[in-house]
Amino acid sequence: MARRVVVTGIGILSSIGRNLPETIDSILQSRSGIGKLQHLDTPHKKEFPFAEVPWSNDQLVELAQLTDSEGYSRNALLGVIAAREAFHHARLPHLPPLRTGLISATTVGGMDRCELYFNDFLTNDSKNIYIDVYDCADSTEKIADILHIRDYVTTISTACSSAANAILLGGRMIRSGQLDRVIAGGTEALTTFHVNGFNALKILDKIPCRPFDANRNGITLGEGAAYLVLEAEEAARAGKREILAELTGYGNACEAFHQTASAPDGKGAFLAMERALQVSGTDPSEIDYINAHGTGTDNNDIAEGVAIERLFGKRIPKVSSTKPLTGHMTSAAGSVEAILSILCLTHRLILPNLNFTTQMPELNFTPVTTLIRDIDVKTVLSNSFGFGGNNTSLIFKKTPI
Amino acid sequence: MVKQKAYINGVGCISPQQTIDNRLFLAEPVSVESTRLKAIDPNYREFVPPEMVRRMGRIIKMGVAAARSCLADAGNFPSPSGEGSGEGPEAIITGTGLGCIEDTEKFLGNMIKNNEEFLTPTSFIQSTHNTVSAQIALLIKCHGYNFTYVHRGFSFETAILDSLVQMENNRAKSVLLGAADELTTNSFQIQNRMGFWRRKPTDNLKLLDHLERGTIAGEGAAFFLLEGKEKPNSYAVLNDVEMLFHPVTTDEITHKIHLFLDRNGLKESDIDLLLLGRNGDIRFDPVYDDVIATAFPEVVSCGFKQLCGEYMTASSFGLWLASKILKEQRIPDTLFLQKKPEALKHILLYNHYRGINHSLILMSQA
Numbered sequence: 199m200a201r202r203v204v205v206t207g208i209g210i211l212s213s214i215g216r217n218l219p220e221t222i223d224s225i226l227q228s229r230s231g232i233g234k235l236q237h238l239d240t241p242h243k244k245e246f247p248f249a250e251v252p253w254s255n256d257q258l259v260e261l262a263q264l265t266d267s268e269g270y271s272r273n274a275l276l277g278v279i280a281a282r283e284a285f286h287h288a289r290l291p292h293l294p295p296l297r298t299g300l301i302s303a304t305t306v307g308g309m310d311r312c313e314l315y316f317n318d319f320l321t322n323d324s325k326n327i328y329i330d331v332y333d334c335a336d337s338t339e340k341i342a343d344i345l346h347i348r349d350y351v352t353t354i355s356t357a358c359s360s361a362a363n364a365i366l367l368g369g370r371m372i373r374s375g376q377l378d379r380v381i382a383g384g385t386e387a388l389t390t391f392h393v394n395g396f397n398a399l400k401i402l403d404k405i406p407c408r409p410f411d412a413n414r415n416g417i418t419l420g421e422g423a424a425y426l427v428l429e430a431e432e433a434a435r436a437g438k439r440e441i442l443a444e445l446t447g448y449g450n451a452c453e454a455f456h457q458t459a460s461a462p463d464g465k466g467a468f469l470a471m472e473r474a475l476q477v478s479g480t481d482p483s484e485i486d487y488i489n490a491h492g493t494g495t496d497n498n499d500i501a502e503g504v505a506i507e508r509l510f511g512k513r514i515p516k517v518s519s520t521k522p523l524t525g526h527m528t529s530a531a532g533s534v535e536a537i538l539s540i541l542c543l544t545h546r547l548i549l550p551n552l553n554f555t556t557q558m559p560e561l562n563f564t565p566v567t568t569l570i571r572d573i574d575v576k577t578v579l580s581n582s583f584g585f586g587g588n589n590t591s592l593i594f595k596k597t598p599i
Numbered sequence: 600m601v602k603q604k605a606y607i608n609g610v611g612c613i614s615p616q617q618t619i620d621n622r623l624f625l626a627e628p629v630s631v632e633s634t635r636l637k638a639i640d641p642n643y644r645e646f647v648p649p650e651m652v653r654r655m656g657r658i659i660k661m662g663v664a665a666a667r668s669c670l671a672d673a674g675n676f677p678s679p680s681g682e683g684s685g686e687g688p689e690a691i692i693t694g695t696g697l698g699c700i701e702d703t704e705k706f707l708g709n710m711i712k713n714n715e716e717f718l719t720p721t722s723f724i725q726s727t728h729n730t731v732s733a734q735i736a737l738l739i740k741c742h743g744y745n746f747t748y749v750h751r752g753f754s755f756e757t758a759i760l761d762s763l764v765q766m767e768n769n770r771a772k773s774v775l776l777g778a779a780d781e782l783t784t785n786s787f788q789i790q791n792r793m794g795f796w797r798r799k800p801t802d803n804l805k806l807l808d809h810l811e812r813g814t815i816a817g818e819g820a821a822f823f824l825l826e827g828k829e830k831p832n833s834y835a836v837l838n839d840v841e842m843l844f845h846p847v848t849t850d851e852i853t854h855k856i857h858l859f860l861d862r863n864g865l866k867e868s869d870i871d872l873l874l875l876g877r878n879g880d881i882r883f884d885p886v887y888d889d890v891i892a893t894a895f896p897e898v899v900s901c902g903f904k905q906l907c908g909e910y911m912t913a914s915s916f917g918l919w920l921a922s923k924i925l926k927e928q929r930i931p932d933t934l935f936l937q938k939k940p941e942a943l944k945h946i947l948l949y950n951h952y953r954g955i956n957h958s959l960i961l962m963s964q965a
Contacts, residue, residue: 241714241715241716305727305728313707313710313711316707316711317711319792320785320788320789320792323792326792326793329789329793330793333696333697333749333751334698334728334749334750335696335749335750335753335754338750339751339844342844342845343845347844348843348844348845348846349842349843349844350757350842350844351750351753351844352748352750352753352757353748353749353750354746354747354748354749354750355728355747355748355749356745356746356747357727357729363746367761370761370764371764374764374767376760376764390710390715391706391707391723392723394706394710394718395706395718395720395723395724395726397718398718398719398720398723399720399723399724450744450746451743451744451745452691452743452744452745453742454733454736454739454741454742456737457724457733457734458724465742466742469742584729585724585727585729585730586727586730586733586734586736586745587733587736587745588729588733588745
């Protein structure tokens with residue numbers, strides 16, 4: 199009998215709040231974090247809106263409560279703040295006897311420092327405190343050192359599905375008995391590197407993103423970090439921790455169609471959702487809400503929408519993309535949206551797909567457009583898809599107390 | 600949990616040695632006087648459609664070629680063009696320390712030079728770390744589980760652990776496991792300024808002979824087809840893997856080794872050959888001597904990084920080497936052993952990356 203995996207802690211930092219209470223406050227007011235760039239310097243700042251975390255690196259150092267902040271990229275600062283919040287939210291004891299792991303996700307890593315100082319790194323010693331922060335593992339190792347995690351520490355990078363995969367992996371490691379507890383999530387700071395990358399792909403919208411809208415025209419990039427504390431159910435109960443939700447299912451599929459585009463029939467999305475339902479032992483009719491990947495690109499929203507229609511048939515659950523709230527936080531999107539999905543369970547909510555006005559002719563369903571409160575939500579599915587056709591779906595259930 | 604044996608039924612390796620041809624086994628080791636070792640590029644057109652070769656960055660070519668060489672070695676030829684009859688792996692799991700740095704540097708360089716204008720997306724698309732895994736999936740039409748680990752000296756090890764978990768209870772019948780890292784002029788230069796490499800060119804085959812500051816940079820790609828069933832061409836059993844992040848004392852390491860061997864029903868003295876990640880750097884090699892003195896006083900040991908250089912996924916070259924040793928039941932002369940092991944049943948690979956990422960990989964004769 200596989201072990202059950204429960205969520206006992208949450209930490210989140212994004213454009214809509216520096217912690218969980220602020221995030222809840224923002225979603226209850228449907229307050230979007232999308233606006234003008236204040237901190238990242240790029241010639242494109244007037245051209246596109248962004249969901250930037252509204253604090254400077256110096257302010258983030260304070261929020262991170264660091265005694266020694268030397269050599270911290272923005273990516274690492276965001277990660278430390280959110281991971282620490284999750285750790286304390288779960289009221290985890292220090293140096294636990296249980297086998298504890300840290301699984302973090304990022305794609306650009308410490309590129310926010312590297313893009314500024316690349317030439318210095320090559321030619322002089324002036325910026326050497328940042329010379330070792332480029333790779334993806336840098337922020338993860340800083341978090342592991344702060345939280346004293348030794349047993350299992352790793353970083354995964356599967357583009358925009360990375361943080362969802364961190365949660366999937368955490369769930370699998372606990373189920374298979376390799377670990378008892380995992381802090382899983384992702385962190386991503388805005389960089390001119392990926393702003394220009396997505397701009398070169400011509401998939402940034404000049405106005406705030408409009409997922410599942412007929413006139414959608416691309417992504418709004420965001421930044422932030424989010425981590426979940428996952429535990430084997432018996433460990434959580436023995437520690438008398440509050441159980442927020444159960445991670446019952448997860449699925450990963452590779453579309454093997456194109457390096458960046460989704461297959462128009464949504465094959466990868468379909469397979470990922472189908473596998474998650476299988477692992478969960480859940481019938482499609484039991485899903486109350488889908489937090490869609492819903493980037494607002496022409497290609498994604500058709501593929502994902504078609505896959506949802508194929509899998510759920512006539513009975514489509516409530517669907518929304520929360521990217522108009524938080525922006526597309528790339529490698530952190532999966533854990534941010536997992537947390538927003540869990541908040542739907544704990545706070546009896548369905549979150550709105552803001553900025554939607556016009557029905558897509560290709561789809562038969564319409565996303566939820568305003569916040570629904572006091573609604574019974576028992577089972578939620580969260581989608582995250584990435585470059586390389588890497589598709590991941592997670593299922594969370596409300597746990598009876 | 601039912602422990603499912605994972606047999607290594609195919610290997611593919613691109614390294615600074617002549618390793619892409621699986622019939623060869625380090626008979627004529629490559630020796631150069633340098634501070635870096637370059638992987639020997641095969642004729643990539645033998646492994647990748649020519650129109651794709653032109654577009655791919657070097658790490659992608661190395662990864663894809665090593666993966667296809669591995670599948671061919673295993674007699675497993677999944678192909679969209681219909682060659683061969685194999686079913687193909689059910690999952691692709693890879694590790695890379697720095698990912699596609701050539702493409703990353705290209706996009707970054709153009710972005711800085713052109714003040715963020717007139718950029719084409721190709722190098723950005725190929726800069727994401729999961730490009731190697733994704734391109735292999737695309738080429739062999741594998742819709743299964745696809746994961747990329749990017750954690751310094753744990754990148755390959757966590758990929759191994761994930762592969763073994765995937766195969767538990769026979770959930771995945773076959774997994775394509777691999778690692779790839781490339782060295783570029785700039786990445787060499789930056790790591791040189793960080794004090795990673797030797798100041799003076801050194802004969803790589805004599806790298807471990809005397810210790811100084813720094814080691815030799817390396818690169819490469821190695822892939823392994825893991826299957827639940829033994830076959831006539833099986834190389835070895837990949838038993839188990841363990842990691843230890845940032846240990847402070849040697850006792851922590853030897854304790855971890857003891858627990859690791861114990862859970863696999865072995866004692867320290869059961870190990871026939873200890874393959875060590877020694878790299879000739881005086882700051883990092885003494886740990887290996889301390890561990891040997893405490894835990895393995897009688898066990899035969901040797902290093903392997905004199906052949907492949909140091910990089911974040913160098914342990915994948917070590918796994919290739921151990922696979923060949925167990926299959927052929929012989930140790931190549933170039934590994935200069937102090938004495939010959941009496942048998943070649945169990946090999947333990949112990950590696951650490953810069954004293955932070957310590958890892959253990961246990962393998963047995965098939």
